[in-house]
Amino acid sequence: MFLKNCWYIAAQADEVGRALLHRRIVGEPVVMYRTEAGMPVAFLDRCAHRSLPLSKGTLIGDTVQCGYHGMTYGADGRCVAAPGYETPPDHVRVRAFPLVEKWTYLWIWMGDPALADEDALPDFHWPARDGWTPCPGYLRIGAHYQLLLDNLLDLSHETYVHGATIGNEAVAEALPETFEKDGQVVVSRFMPSVPAPPMHVKVRGFTGAIDRHQHVFFIPPSFIDIDSRFYVAGTEDEDTGIVWRVLNGLTPETETSTHYFWNLPRGFSPGDPEMTALLHQQVTKTFEEDRGVLEAQQQMLTEDPGFEHANIPADAGPILARRLVARLLEAEAAVG
Amino acid sequence: MFLKNCWYIAAQADEVGRALLHRRIVGEPVVMYRTEAGMPVAFLDRCAHRSLPLSKGTLIGDTVQCGYHGMTYGADGRCVAAPGYETPPDHVRVRAFPLVEKWTYLWIWMGDPALADEDALPDFHWPARDGWTPCPGYLRIGAHYQLLLDNLLDLSHETYVHGATIGNEAVAEALPETFEKDGQVVVSRFMPSVPAPPMHVKVRGFTGAIDRHQHVFFIPPSFIDIDSRFYVAGTEDEDTGIVWRVLNGLTPETETSTHYFWNLPRGFSPGDPEMTALLHQQVTKTFEEDRGVLEAQQQMLTEDPGFEHANIPADAGPILARRLVARLLEAEAAVG
Amino acid sequence: MFLKNCWYIAAQADEVGRALLHRRIVGEPVVMYRTEAGMPVAFLDRCAHRSLPLSKGTLIGDTVQCGYHGMTYGADGRCVAAPGYETPPDHVRVRAFPLVEKWTYLWIWMGDPALADEDALPDFHWPARDGWTPCPGYLRIGAHYQLLLDNLLDLSHETYVHGATIGNEAVAEALPETFEKDGQVVVSRFMPSVPAPPMHVKVRGFTGAIDRHQHVFFIPPSFIDIDSRFYVAGTEDEDTGIVWRVLNGLTPETETSTHYFWNLPRGFSPGDPEMTALLHQQVTKTFEEDRGVLEAQQQMLTEDPGFEHANIPADAGPILARRLVARLLEAEAAVG
Secondary structure: OOOOOOEEEEEEHHHOOOOOEEEEEOOEEEEEEEOOOOOEEEEEOOOOOOOOOHHHOEEEOOEEEOOOOOOEEOOOOEEEEOOOOOOOOOOOEOOEEOEEEEOOEEEEEOOOHHHOOHHHOOOOOHHHOOOOEOOEEEEEEOOOHHHHHHHHHOHHHHHHHOOOOOOOHHHHHOOOEEEEEOOEEEEEEEEEEEOOOHHHHHHHOOOOOEEEEEEEEEEOOOEEEEEEEEEEOOOOOOOOOEEEEEEEEEEEEEOOEEEEEEEOOEOOOOOOHHHHHHHHHHHHHHHHHHHHHHHHHHHHHHHOOOOOOOOOHHHHHHHHHHHHHHHHHHHHHHHO | OOOOOOEEEEEEHHHOOOOOEEEEEOOEEEEEEEOOOOOEEEEEOOOOOOOOOHHHOEEEOOEEEOOOOOOEEOOOOEEEEOOOOOOOOOOOEOOEEOEEEEOOEEEEEOOOHHHOOHHHOOOOOHHHOOOOEOOEEEEEEOOOHHHHHHHHHOOOHHHHHOOOOOOOHHHHHOOOEEEEEOOEEEEEEEEEEEOOOHHHHHHHOOOOOEEEEEEEEEEOOOEEEEEEEEEEOOOOOOOOOEEEEEEEEEEEEEOOEEEEEEEOOEOOOOOOHHHHHHHHHHHHHHHHHHHHHHHHHHHHHHHOOOOOOOOOHHHHHHHHHHHHHHHHHHHHHHHO | OOOOOOEEEEEEHHHOOOOOEEEEEOOEEEEEEEOOOOOEEEEEOOOOOOOOOHHHOEEEOOEEEOOOOOOEEOOOOEEEEOOOOOOOOOOOEOOEEOEEEEOOEEEEEOOOHHHOOHHHOOOOOHHHOOOOEOOEEEEEEOOOHHHHHHHHHOHHHHHHHOOOOOOOHHHHHOOOEEEEEOOEEEEEEEEEEEOOOHHHHHHHOOOOOEEEEEEEEEEOOOEEEEEEEEEEOOOOOOOOOEEEEEEEEEEEEEOOEEEEEEEOOEOOOOOOHHHHHHHHHHHHHHHHHHHHHHHHHHHHHHHOOOOOOOOOHHHHHHHHHHHHHHHHHHHHHHHO
16 A cells, blocks of 8 residues: 555656656556657556557557557546547546656655645655765665565664675664654764765765764655765765765565666765766665665565564654654545 | 356366366466366366465375375266275365367366256357368457457457458558447458468468458357358359367466467368368467557556557457447446 | 474474575475485575565575565574664574474474474384385375375275286285274285286386285375285295385375375385385386376365265275375374
8 A cells, every 4th residue: 555645756857758758656557758849758657548658559649549449638637539530529537647857856746636735745846956966776676665664764784794894893882863854754863983984985985983973864754864974073074975865666566566766976086087986886785785685685575564663762763764654644544 | 257057168178187287267376187987177277275386286096185185086087095094085076177078179167066957058169060170279368358259359459459360451541330230240241352371372362353251259258169261253263262160268267367278170172180280280370460559458458558549440340249248247247 | 274383394303404495394384405415494485573484584604684674583583683773582493393303304393393302203114214215205286185085094095096016906906904904004915826016127127927915004194104015926925026115195285285205115125215215216207197197186176075985895995094184184183
């Protein structure tokens, strides 16, 4: 069960163009394309007539023609041509989803279109921020999106899973502060004068201790924004330190899989392609380690969903987030 | 749910000989072979004793010996030898299915053997007709057999799916006449003076317009016979035209798969192996295009079986056929 | 449904050492290892905190550290370290299974640990018997363990399945004596002056007729001990004959798969590696033939579990054994 009346990242903006792109979102098949004028469009990927996926059809101008009997739909989802009709049958429609382009992403609204509201977008402006340089990536993870939320809201796992890149003893040792604020869950850690993890040494050449700040924001239903800073100990100097965001858009694909759109926009080395490539390689390595853990965990949960877990203090963030999502699901069920 | 008290094509006659052939039909495992005298035999492919498929056993004379404990069955399905018995235990039988050989096919009756009646065979004599030349083929399609019926009863899809072989604009534009007659559904199209499709140009060298006749007969539960004619426009001349039947035997394998036995017996170029090879290649290409559509459609229906489809005029044939099958299923359920 | 309050073979003793070994037993994931002192340990292979399999973690001294958040468990399953705790949380435990080492095997108790009793081990001392030489092997078979019991309790199948190694006409022809005794089912055959099967000719060079004794003991829930003797006809001479046990430990993996631990300890040619290699090769060949039958049979039963089988006299052993297991399951359900 997923929240529907909310925005999810459907694609990176540059993935969608003049070809039909299929992607499953919250369990539903979706097809996306752009009109000749560049407007992004999203439909249920299923012809209203006989269920062939429209992504197996043809994009003709601004319309999609089904590959079975030629049913043709305009960008609003209405049938504009059908065999045997001089006047197209306007009772026939394919379901269209609100789709907006912002901050290098396409955002989709899978619930009631009347409720779609751009003001409800999470603040993911960082990849498009002046003077900053984005570093986007994508992985498909075979696990429920809330397992990814749990993972990102309890970063103590960096010590055990990511010792080769972003983790070391310091993270597990520093107990975070956890609280709910303005409809978000916040998990904050400050690690003064600790060794720099391997990836950060590579990226910034730290030779001594650093002050590490880690502020994790959970924005419901499926976004994590990490404000992450690394300074030469005692300096707070951005010129020698690292200031970046780790943005995570966790779009449910099915009950056991997730589209993981990540981005690491940074405020230093602007536009440097070698730095971008290094970061992409390091983050991919890190998140592939997570994949191994998350997919094994999902298999265990699928097998025995009722297993009762023990909690530890580091679970405060994940637990708050799960409660928040549960409240939102209840509220949506009450309305719908 | 499938009709049982009716004939299905079990195999091409030359597929079954002195080896044990396994094939699943209407969900049931079947094993077939011929006796030394050449009589075709079909059993449930499951030993009555401990369920090993008999097709994993040995054909000895006219009998089948199970490969586990040596239970041996005669051509009528009765046990003729078993370990520990001097007199074979005649309470032990494997279920035998009526199987008749006719018109180059083996026809099986999966329901009550007492009701099996050769007079109920559909008229598929064309491959064995004097002066005609058959062109048989087989495909396994991952879709319910009724999706194949829908496909063949609404040939407007030829325009969109089969533009490279048998389709062009003319087919979708010509509205067919559809009616029920003598327990069959008929869909007839006449397309006077239209361009010839690519395959027919290859086969017969048409240079100008043709008159195209297309009479589709649905013979319940799972047969489509298409009387298909192509004449040089205005001539009705069989010597320069094409007269053939497109025979389709759609034997359910499971709820989501079908054995597709097709045949294209023709009245011209009798016995010409190059013509037969060309037709086989063109039809296979065409039906492989259908496979792509049908299997994608089946996946969507499996995922959301309750999806409500919109109908268009071209659906008249498929809808009549589905109603006919539903009535027959009700009648069979009332009896059984 | 499997009996839980009983011993199963979990592994050959030499399979488990200073690495984490995963194995599923009666449907449950299990991880095994040895402490630095060599004591074998078995846990549920699932971290109590967030369900990651512990076999994906790290063995550190006598403890296992989970690969996700570093939860660490001692050899008794108690948590000895967890992030955020100075004093480890002793309410957190992973389920530990009694595991004992005996007669070259590790034996596991999947039920109530309070009931675990070494005196309840089946007598499988033969591989460790003075002057005898073991010949152990392992196969994973895709079939319920009771299908393997059926197989071993009705050896008439040797004639039809194993003609190349251990079977010939003599086995199917000799009706066995079958009875229950001391909580075991016994199936005994004596075949005086019969031809030797191919494997035994290879192993012992028999040139003429032999006297063959076959005493099969079913020890609930999942053990078969075959006392198997082959003498030059009329001699009972162990020096020219074969005396060995065929031991079968059939540990349920899932409802449709079994860990098959077999052993062929012998009283002749002690310690001869070439003889051991020959036996291993012959038995593996034989049991691979069984695998083909058993897995095909399992598929049929999965597809139609309610199929009513016909019984023959040779089924007396399997039927008695199934009744015995059913009584034990009822008794365990009544207690548990």
